[in-house]
Amino acid sequence: xxxxxxxxxxxxxxxxxxxxxxxxxxxxxxxxxxxxxxxxxxxxxxxxxxxxxxxxxxxxxxxxxxxxxxxxxxxxxxxxxxxxxxxxxxxxxxxxxxxxxxxxxxxxxxxx
Amino acid sequence: xxxxxxxxxxxxxxxxxxxxxxxxxxxxxxxxxxxxxxxxxxxxxxxxxxxxxxxxxxxxxxxxxxxxxxxxxxxxxxxxxxxxxxxxxxxxxxxxxxxxxxxxxxxxxxxxx
Numbered sequence: 001x002x003x004x005x006x007x008x009x010x011x012x013x014x015x016x017x018x019x020x021x022x023x024x025x026x027x028x029x030x031x032x033x034x035x036x037x038x039x040x041x042x043x044x045x046x047x048x049x050x051x052x053x054x055x056x057x058x059x060x061x062x063x064x065x066x067x068x069x070x071x072x073x074x075x076x077x078x079x080x081x082x083x084x085x086x087x088x089x090x091x092x093x094x095x096x097x098x099x100x101x102x103x104x105x106x107x108x109x110x111x112x
Numbered sequence: 113x114x115x116x117x118x119x120x121x122x123x124x125x126x127x128x129x130x131x132x133x134x135x136x137x138x139x140x141x142x143x144x145x146x147x148x149x150x151x152x153x154x155x156x157x158x159x160x161x162x163x164x165x166x167x168x169x170x171x172x173x174x175x176x177x178x179x180x181x182x183x184x185x186x187x188x189x190x191x192x193x194x195x196x197x198x199x200x201x202x203x204x205x206x207x208x209x210x211x212x213x214x215x216x217x218x219x220x221x222x223x224x225x
Contacts, residue, residue: 042218
């Protein structure tokens, strides 16, 4: 059951540049999307979310874009900092559903 | 900032034993969840709890699992007879009405030997 997919298991970006993490979904009933950041041996930490009625949401260095027709969302981090190195999970939920469905995660490494 | 607290951080148990994982959700949250992550795999939903009852559960959440909110503050996950494949990080989460407040605890690493 791969309703949410993050096809890049890892991404390496130079400090100060833009990091773009991608996520695709298959379930058209999903209407809320979240990005989480996770360090080893810690729980996922909420970063940013977007409702399906929007196509963009921005919070500081983080921007999430949603393309509903393509069932695709992306997280942009500008500028990337060494502390951004972590695993990033995309998650989705559908109206009335309680659970989040997670992607497999992308390990982001920011190189100095 | 309010946080979800989980105890213990690490539990080792023998196969067949019962374990109880504990969580204190954020106090004004309404929905409570358990997720797990087997090493190297994705975070998987186990169960959601709202208004003192289970509102949704996954296929993983079979008769060996149960949840309880015994006193209005704690939220527990019990595994009656642990199996080797139950070894994983277990995350508790809670949220208010809005999804953007969906907050996870730091997890309990369960090791079944």
